[in-house]
Amino acid sequence: MRLAIDIGGTFTDIVLENKNDLITKKVLTSISQPEQAVIAGITELLEENKIMSSEIKMIIHGTTLATNAVIERKGAKTCFITTEGFRDVLDIGYESRFDQYDILIEKTMSLVPRKHRYVVEERTDVNGSIIKPINIDVFEDLVDKIKGENFQSVGIGFLHSYANPKNENILKDFLIEKLPGVEVSISSDVCPEIREYERFTTTVVNAYIKPLMANYLKKLDSELKGKGFNCSLLLMTSGGTLTNIESACNNPVRLVESGPAGGAILATSIADDLNLNKVISFDMGGTTAKITIIENKKAIKAREFEVDRKARFKKGSGLPLRIPVIEMVEIGAGGGSIARVNKLEQIITGPDSAGSFPGPACYNNGGVKPTITDADLVIGKINPNNFAGGKIKLSKDLATKAIKKDICDFIKLDTETAALAISEIVDETMSNAARVHTVEQGHETSNRTLIAFGGAAPLHIARVAEKLRVNTIIIPTNASVGSAVGFLKAPVGYEVVKSLRMLLNLFQAKKVNELLKNMRDEAEAIIQNNSKSVSFVEERFAFMRYAGQGHEIKVPIDNSVLSDKHLIKIKLAFEEQYKKLYSRILPNADIEILTWSLSLSIANENKNTFEELDTFKRIKPKDLVDFVDYESNKKVKTPYFERTDLNPGDLIEGQCIISEDQTTVIVSKNFNTKVLSNNFLQMEYINHD
Numbered sequence: 001m002r003l004a005i006d007i008g009g010t011f012t013d014i015v016l017e018n019k020n021d022l023i024t025k026k027v028l029t030s031i032s033q034p035e036q037a038v039i040a041g042i043t044e045l046l047e048e049n050k051i052m053s054s055e056i057k058m059i060i061h062g063t064t065l066a067t068n069a070v071i072e073r074k075g076a077k078t079c080f081i082t083t084e085g086f087r088d089v090l091d092i093g094y095e096s097r098f099d100q101y102d103i104l105i106e107k108t109m110s111l112v113p114r115k116h117r118y119v120v121e122e123r124t125d126v127n128g129s130i131i132k133p134i135n136i137d138v139f140e141d142l143v144d145k146i147k148g149e150n151f152q153s154v155g156i157g158f159l160h161s162y163a164n165p166k167n168e169n170i171l172k173d174f175l176i177e178k179l180p181g182v183e184v185s186i187s188s189d190v191c192p193e194i195r196e197y198e199r200f201t202t203t204v205v206n207a208y209i210k211p212l213m214a215n216y217l218k219k220l221d222s223e224l225k226g227k228g229f230n231c232s233l234l235l236m237t238s239g240g241t242l243t244n245i246e247s248a249c250n251n252p253v254r255l256v257e258s259g260p261a262g263g264a265i266l267a268t269s270i271a272d273d274l275n276l277n278k279v280i281s282f283d284m285g286g287t288t289a290k291i292t293i294i295e296n297k298k299a300i301k302a303r304e305f306e307v308d309r310k311a312r313f314k315k316g317s318g319l320p321l322r323i324p325v326i327e328m329v330e331i332g333a334g335g336g337s338i339a340r341v342n343k344l345e346q347i348i349t350g351p352d353s354a355g356s357f358p359g360p361a362c363y364n365n366g367g368v369k370p371t372i373t374d375a376d377l378v379i380g381k382i383n384p385n386n387f388a389g390g391k392i393k394l395s396k397d398l399a400t401k402a403i404k405k406d407i408c409d410f411i412k413l414d415t416e417t418a419a420l421a422i423s424e425i426v427d428e429t430m431s432n433a434a435r436v437h438t439v440e441q442g443h444e445t446s447n448r449t450l451i452a453f454g455g456a457a458p459l460h461i462a463r464v465a466e467k468l469r470v471n472t473i474i475i476p477t478n479a480s481v482g483s484a485v486g487f488l489k490a491p492v493g494y495e496v497v498k499s500l501r502m503l504l505n506l507f508q509a510k511k512v513n514e515l516l517k518n519m520r521d522e523a524e525a526i527i528q529n530n531s532k533s534v535s536f537v538e539e540r541f542a543f544m545r546y547a548g549q550g551h552e553i554k555v556p557i558d559n560s561v562l563s564d565k566h567l568i569k570i571k572l573a574f575e576e577q578y579k580k581l582y583s584r585i586l587p588n589a590d591i592e593i594l595t596w597s598l599s600l601s602i603a604n605e606n607k608n609t610f611e612e613l614d615t616f617k618r619i620k621p622k623d624l625v626d627f628v629d630y631e632s633n634k635k636v637k638t639p640y641f642e643r644t645d646l647n648p649g650d651l652i653e654g655q656c657i658i659s660e661d662q663t664t665v666i667v668s669k670n671f672n673t674k675v676l677s678n679n680f681l682q683m684e685y686i687n688h689d
Contacts, residue, residue, distance in 0.1 A: 001056050004487040005038055006259050007063040010286025010336050010356045011455065012037040013481035014045055017488050023049055024481045026391070026455070026662055028356040034065060035220045039227065053228035060487040062236035062258035064287075065216060066209050070111070070256070070319070071308050075208035076152035076183070080112045081142065081171065082200065083159040084119040089200055098316035106310050108318050110201075111208045116149070118142060120171070126501070128163035134170055143178045154179075155207035157187040157200040162499045165192070183210040190251060191322045193595055194499040198304060198322045205307070205321060206253035213252035217245055234492065239324035240265050240299065241493030241601055247526050254323050256307060257330075259483050260290040264299045264326045266486030267451045270476055272297045273610045273678070278448045280434060281328075282464065283482060284457035286335045286373075287353040291434045292328040293441050294451075300327040300441060303497060303543075303597070324495040324599070329437040333430050335373040335456040336360055339403075339422045341410040347418070349426045361402035362394040370406050372456065374399035375422035378415060380627040380635070381459050381666050383659050390661075416628050416635075424630060427460050431467035442581070445470060453482025458665040462683065463630070466670060473671070473683040480662035491537070493601025494523040503547065504571060504591040509563050516540065516562075516598060523600040541597040544574045547590040553577050554597075611677045616651035625657060643681075650675040654686070 006013040007029055016023040027041040038061075046053060069075045082089070090110040099105055120142070123132040146154060154175060161168045165188030172186050185207040191199045221233050235248040238257035248255060260283065267281030271294045279294035293300050305325050306318030332351020336359065339349045349372060358366035360373040362384070376382050377399045384394035400415050407418040438445050446469040452461035458475050465473050478485050496519040502508055520538070527536075538559050545552035555574045558566060575585045621639035629636045641652065643660040652658075652673040658665040658681070667673050671683040 001051070002058040002060065002488060003042065003056055004262075004484040005042070005059065005061045006262060006481070006484040006487065007034050007038065007061075007065065008259060008285050008287060008483075009064060009068070009353060010334065010359070012041055013484040014038075014041045015478070015481050015484040015488065016045055016049070016051070018051075022478055022485065024478050024484075024662065026480065028359070028392075031356060034063065035216065035223060038220065039223055043227070054230060056229055057231050059224065059229060059231060059233045060236065060242060060490070061220070061233060062262050062483065062487055063255065064259050066213055066252055066256045066258075067307060069209050069212055070205060073111070074212075075111065076211040077150065078112050078153045078155060078204065078208045079116045079118060079146060079149065079151045080155045080157065080200070080204055080207070081118045081120060082157050083123060084121050086159055086196065087114070087117050087119050089197055090117070090204065093197055094316065096316060098310075098314045108308050108310050111204050111319075112155070116151075118145065122158060122167045124158065124160040124164050124167060126160055126163060128160070130164060130166060134167040136170075136174075139171070139174050139178075143175070146175075146179060146182065151182060152211045153183040153185070153207040155185050155187075155200075155203045157196070157203045159196060161186070161188040162192040162194060162199065165189075183207065183214065185210060190253060192498045193303075193322055194501065195322075198320045201319050202253055202322045205256075205319060206251060209252050210249070213255065214249040217249055221245055236262050236487050236490060237324070237494075238326065239301065239495050239599070240268075240326050240490060241495065241599070242487075242490050243492075243494055243526060247494070253321060256321065256323070257305070257325055257328070260288075260292075260328055260330060261326050262483035262486035262490065263290060263453060264292040264294075264328065264486070265490045266453060266476070266482050267292065267294055268297060268299050269486070269489045270451050270474060270680075271449075274474065274680075276449050276474075278443075280438065280445065280448045280450050280468075280470070282430075282434070282450050282452045282457055282461060283454040284334060284430070284452075284460060285454040285483075286456065287332070287337075287355065288330050289333040289430050289433070289454075289457075290328050290330045291430075291437050292326060293438060293443060295443070301325065302327040322497075324497065324597070327441070329433050331429065331433050333372075333426050333433075335371065335376070335459075337372050337426065338369045339371065339375065339407060339425075340369075341407060345411050347407060347411070347421050347425050349422060349429065360399070362396065362399035363392060364395045364398055368402055368405075370399070370402040370422065372422065372426050374402055375419040376456075376459055378403060378419035378628075379423060380625065380638075381423075381657070382664055386659060386661065417633055420628060420630050420633060423460070424463075427463040427467065430460070431464045434464070434468060449474060451476070453479040453485075455480040455663050457482075458663050460666070462666055462668040462671055465683075465685075466668065471685040473681075475665055475681040475683070477679050480660075491601035491603075492527055493537075493599060494526045495597065495599035496520075496523050497595060497597045499595045501592065501594050504544075504567060504574075504593060507564065507567055512596070513561055515596060519596070519598040520600060523598060527600060527602065535603045537601050537603050539599045542570065542574075542593050543595040543597070544570075544591060544593050546578075546586050547592045552592075552594050553581060613649055613674075613677050616649055616674050618651045618653060619646075621652075621656065627657060629655075646675045646679075646681075648675050648677045648679060 263283035281292040309318035336353040337350035360371040627638040655669040
């Protein structure tokens with residue numbers, strides 16, 4: 001038996017895997033002390049199913065705690081120590097503005113103000129040679145400053161430390177000895193890559209959240225052990241693999257996108273099971289919506305993303321982090337997203353959310369602002385008596401009152417029309433985000449399959465699909481806790497990225513092989529803490545460019561020991577990737593390698609057991625319910641089904657509502673719905689021509 005726990009901004013999802021069966025539970029997130037909801041939810045789930053804590057063999061956890069700490073500026077009091085002359089790198093950034101014409105531009109401020117940044121005399125050159133050794137005499141002054149300001153965490157980032165970390169390590173060892181209660185993060189451990197701005201910001205974020213995350217994870221681990229759980233606790237990373245407590249406490253920055261990564265892993269698994277090569281993963285929860293491209297049964301990965309963006313969809317408006325991450329776009333559009341009327345008398349939604357407390361107005365928990373959930377309830381998308389498995393009784397009267405007060409009184413609409421408008425606006429926002437993200441990745445939406453999960457996604461996916469001109473939608477079982485289910489499918493693994501710069505025509509095979517061996521040893525040491533005697537899946541990549549260019553592209557390389565005979569293959573692989581992106585190559589230009597990536601994961605031995613059905617039988621509804629149709633803006637009697645009553649081979653034609661314990665599937669008149677052999681729902685567009 002294994003447990004998966006996903007802490008979101010509104011709900012904490014818990015999934016128990018017992019052989020091939022999944023038992024799920026949703027509880028409201030306790031924002032101030034998130035471990036409380038985890039312990040309470042697990043205890044309740046086990047008691048309901050008469051399972052002892054000692055029977056659980058593994059717990060897998062993902063959380064938004066790290067992200068929220070950065071966005072809300074609730075991390076530790078942190079200082080940053082850097083090379084003399086580079087104190088202002090965190091403010092200078094790229095020396096550009098994300099919006100050139102906005103004279104009132106609001107830039108994301110560094111987590112460490114200038115007065116809390118200190119410099120030391122030291123210098124390492126680009127090749128790793130130490131030009132100026134670090135001066136040990138200044139260390140005592142630094143210790144006095146850190147003690148005097150009561151800093152809880154220290155970040156250290158020296159110029160070119162990725163090439164030689166010696167000076168950073170000397171200072172780190174000294175501070176650990178003199179300041180035993182202070183956490184220390186160094187850039188050569190957190191992000192040993194070229195480009196000091198991204199390396200410094202990643203180190204600062206790691207230092208900023210390290211005390212909070214280390215304290216939370218150790219406290220959770222201790223409380224679980226106190227409840228009789230003697231199994232290992234693994235953490236979901238942003239790159240889609242699982243890591244241990246020690247690694248997570250040392251590098252918590254790798255957990256920033258841990259929850260959404262679980263959803264992408266689930267979508268990738270479904271794409272593999274159903275043999276789908278072109279997929280858009282759509283995860284809509286209570287606070288945010290996440291969109292990921294799945295290409296050839298693999299999620300597109302990146303090694304940089306931004307957190308705390310001041311402008312949606314605008315690169316450069318947030319803090320850049322250099323960590324292995326699944327490429328996705330995340331927007332403030334969830335069930336708890338607040339709706340309002342702006343100065344132009346337009347209805348807008350999000351990005352702020354009512355969260356778990358006070359929550360949407362219909363929760364009857366003190367919330368007074370109208371949200372997406374309130375609008376869905378008024379329209380008829382949600383059964384008020386079956387929300388969150390019946391744990392939360394929704395009040396349609398309170399939802400109606402909130403929409404009337406904040407929307408209808410400003411733009412003179414009746415309540416149902418206003419609710420439809422709120423729903424339509426959020427659907428347009430999400431479909432636009434999906435469209436932009438897909439185009440930016442060089443793809444189109446119309447030839448893809450949408451895989452929808454998260455508590456709110458099945459409520460909105462049909463309309464989003466219509467806007468994106470998508471013909472097929474898959475809604476898996478246990479869709480409302482999709483990210484937590486994804487945790488159970490994630491491999492134990494680790495990815496190491498290090499910079500070693502060289503021209504391809506001056507390739508140093510011995511140096512590269514030594515680096516890759518050290519990277520593999522580092523990854524294997526972390527993985528072996530969790531499992532013994534396992535077979536690994538290894539992937540290697542080089543980040544390459546034409547010499548003189550500003551950015552590089554990701555190129556796969558062989559897992560074997562590299563020699564000069566591999567140069568032609570590496571060059572051809574680079575040119576293939578470059579031509580795919582830019583439709584041309586530069587035949588006579590030198591090619592340069594900047595950074596190397598190696599990921600190691602435990603091989604997945606699960607086999608695909610999905611079977612396609614040859615025939616489907618049309619079924620008729622037992623009940624009809626009132627539903628406000630967005631085209632006619634009128635209440636219509638709509639076929640209503642319980643998902644537990646549906647069986648493989650069933651076919652529902654046209655518009656319907658399919659209710660289950662923790663979410664509701666809304667199918668528009670443009671789709672037919674099939675129940676597949678694994679009980680997944682497949683919605684197919686009806687060609688009315």
